Amino acid sequence: MIWHIELRDKPGVFDAVGSGIEKDIRDLGISSVEKVRFAQVYILEGDISQEKVRLISEQLLVDKVAQEYSLKPLTYNPQEYHTIEVAYNLGVMDPVEESALKGIRDLRIDGIKSIRTAKKYILKGRLTDTQLKTISEKLLYNKLIQHIAEPHVRRRTSHAVDIGYQFNLITVDLLEASDGKLKKISKDGQLFLNLAEMRSIKDYFKKLKRNPTDCELETIAQTWSEHCGHKTFKGLIDYREKISDGKPKRKKINNLLKSTIMRVTKELKKPWCVSVFKDNSGVIRFNDKYNVCFKVETHNHPSALEPFGGANTGIGGVIRDSLGTGLGAKPILNTDVFCFGPPDYPFNRLPAGTLHPKRIMKGVVSGVRDYGNKMGIPTVNGAILFHERFVGNPLVYCGTVGIMPKEKSFKQAQKGDLVVLVGGRTGRDGIHGATFSSGELTHESEKISSGAVQIGNPIQEKKMVDTILQVRDKNLYSAITDCGGGGLSSAVGEMGQDLGVKVDLEKVPLKYQGLSYTEIWISESQERMILSVAKENIVQLREVFHQENVEAAVIGEFTNTKRLQLYYRDNLVCDLDMQFLHRGSPKIEKKAVFIQPKHKEPKFSCPVDLTSYLLKLLSHYDICSKEWVIRQYDHEVQGGSVLKPLVGIANDGPSDASVVKPILDSKKGIIISCGINFRFGFIDPYWMAAGCIDEALRQIIAVGGSLKEVALLDNFCWGNPDKPDRLGTLVRAAYGCYDMAKALGAPFISGKDSLNNEYTVKNKSMAIPGTLLISAIAVIEDTHKTISMYTKRTGDLIYVVGLTFDELGGSHYYDILGFIGNNAPKVFPQKAKSTFEALSKASSLGLIKAMHDCSEGGIGVCAAEMAFSGGLGMEIFLGEAPFNSKSWKRNDFILFSESNSRFIVEVEKKKQKAFEKTLKGIPLGLIGCVNANKEFKVYGLDGKICLKARIDALKEAWQKPLRW
């Protein structure tokens, strides 16, 4: 029997969901909807009486104070109303089901087979079919996971998805396959393996005189995928370069990662680096008891197709990276950085198969909000940038920092240990996720790869974290890793690579029957971890999980065969040599070319009044307030928040970095920041990389930190590395990373690359701008000494620290004028270092009242942000700013150049001398002061006012664009 329970707000109760949708519909440009009402629908299936259904409704589902319900679909006059009911597709996990079933069990009612939810929208007003379709598709549902339900059809449709599975061993004929056939096998099977790799596999099986099983082939594809194997970064590259003022160069690179990123760490030999580039995240020392770890991941392709689910599982995945580091770290904060198409992008220019950037952004933000908040992990740092080249392929970076007792920082599975799978059950979710992310997106992606899209269950993961940390502290396992891309295949395969492992696939707990052995093995169902447990500990370990309703299943054993052996009901379905699996992929040489582009150099004279330009810059999507996003994240849970992402007199100014105290009774803390600016990469990715590192470190300094213990993470999001121009810019950026990080003394501890960020429509490929994210983590002794960015008191002095150059290339000022230019900001690492160190000293001496990182929009934007966040006015004199040029003297260039290594600092008058003495030898200019009249005034080089605005007007310009 199928029951339909429909809930809606009682008359008189404000329908917040409905009214939110009303606004969204108006934003679509449809004005004929007068009112929207929302109703929640539950579909119960089971052998139960109406009386029981009423009991469930009244005791559990309905909030009787606010809602009314009906067991029949509520009907509305079709002359006046349109109703749209959105339900999940069959096989998509309904996140509410598990807890609803628990709620029903608590009522002591049996006989329920399934419970599903649907959302019903009742639209009042006259709409055409096209308008209805627009509203449904653009706002209300995503066809990859949902559909418009017909309630009368559902009455006859069961939601139970159990179907039987008959074991049948499948082999793939490689031995007889021609090159053409090999390519076809790779393509049809979504293996994303190239011909050389397919040939190596063929050769391996030729020696064995047998064909591979489907499971073996899938395992190799997962392990060798770009996603898991990073073959571009670790492979051979034939690199050629021609920068505009230099001679052509050619270089053969063997392992770009080792020769740039990892080399910094090796050469710097910092004693506080505990575990780098080995584990699921990089580990550094926190204090004499604890270490902290940090990892940033990307989840771009899934977020392009299903933004909520993509971002949701992205954050879920990186949290497990922290939990899977060493013997398990407790996640203490999240970061997120996004790149989207412009939110006002015209609908008619959207490529086929893509969602609108605003929809993607809202979905992604909801996905992060849902997972992070429910896990109780504060989301404290991030950035959001926009460009039309992200329309078909947004970037979603998610990071997690974890903390663990220092003796829990390493793991080692032992021979004879049991393979234990804990957490959620396995379903058909996310099959081919790892290989899918290793290919380009096409307008077909939504059809062929929908299995790669899924929704997370943060509460399942929370339960898992709670229990794993308990068994960790009881020393009940020897190793742990997460099931991420590639599922069991990569988790178990990796953990057992030095020993060998044997798994009985039928022992994996399933969500529903019907999965083949290969599906079980490669499923990317979320919220699962693998533990390696000594036999004598298993009973005690399972008891802890059982106590808190988390499943823990023994699925196999670590052996000493150095083979990966998989069985399904005693049938051997995979038998691979670990050496071949992990080391057997052929080294492929790729070609890389970087020829520095020549952009048009703008020629225009300096505008007399710069007020309107500053207002435009403040409203630039990259620069404007992200408060709408930040407020939706709980950034204070766990109680350790010291410097929050929003600061200022009204708690709404843009903080440079966040400071968190992970141990509540200690003053010691960590600072988290990030640097990202793809615009400089349009000119030279080398200087983009340098600028990103400078920016991340600058933010650490700006909040009162120091360079003493700062570690970096690199995340490269790039286009298809098989195209030499894409790979050329990647190589160039990697060199920038090496040079700057080395010179500034900041080692890399972890990183990740996401390549193939391209979107193909009708054979035309659109690559994203190569985008490097540098995340930084620093340890700070006394968090009470941190500094915020907003002005504090009338009469205080305002300094610019650091030199301004004619570096308008890639600046936001040029962007609003429609140019890119050619002078990207450079970094002079030795000078940057002395500036950073001097400022750090000044903050530790208590000489600084406020400090802000001077970046997007230059001095103008930076000073304006400080003023309106503090609710005070400011007067500045550009002639006093230290700048380096004989040939150009322009107000606009000084005000808006985005030169690196600069800060604006507020200093109390009585500390002027001490401050200037501490900064001796550092370029600095006393450019103005804070005043009470709430006006922001800039005097130009000629001593005349070139910019004048009320701080309220500046703040309004800054807040308006994303105040949704």
Added chain:
Amino acid sequence: MSKPKVCVLRTAGTNCDEETAFAFSKAGALAEPVHINKLIEQKKHLADYQILAIPGGFTYGDDIAAGKILANELRYKLIDQIKIFIQEGKLIIGICNGFQVLVKSGLLPGNSDLRQEASLIINDSAKFEDRWVYLKSTVKCIWTKNLSEIIYLPVAHGEGKFIAKDELVLQRLKDNGQIVFQYCDEKGGLTGYPENPNGSEDNIAGICDESGRILGLMPHPERHIEVSQHPRRWGVAKNKNEGDGLQLFKNGVEYIRKNF
């Protein structure tokens, strides 16, 4: 006497248990996070504690409605223990999700047959928001003694709009002085959004039962027990030596010290 013992109740999705326990220990109690299954299976006993704290979080994902599933679990599986706990004059505090649980289980505003007489529903803004709010308090409740007239705490929730079942319930809350926290502006004025972050009726942010021993509130006192947690500690909070929220925990601990 020995330190008052606090049972910080946790289950799937609880996530403010550690900082709530920390706040209680800072206030002088012995606070212990306890999983609900241990109470249900009688491996631990509520009778061994003097304060029950239901912390913030998203218990069971807040699926169906915030706090609802845990509220039912209390009603169907633990109610006898809880009733005895209350009869003995012990204390209960529910913060954020804990407040939602207390209201949906009928323990607040409180009546003999645990009827739900109020609710906390989705914010008028239809979204989760984290922001700091000013609160006016009354002293009816043992938890709110010795607070400054206006205190400053963060809220972080998506379903915090307080509504009473009807005018009668609301009037009763007012007459009994059970409305102990109201959202206000810096000067104490009862204003609208964003000072009232969710659209609560009468700006209600927290209520207690008739005895004043059971308190529920949406804001997070455990997130402001130290000055370092204040978003503007460089200015307004410069001369304080503890956060505004700590006093609530001290009040609970002090009450137990005096009465048990």
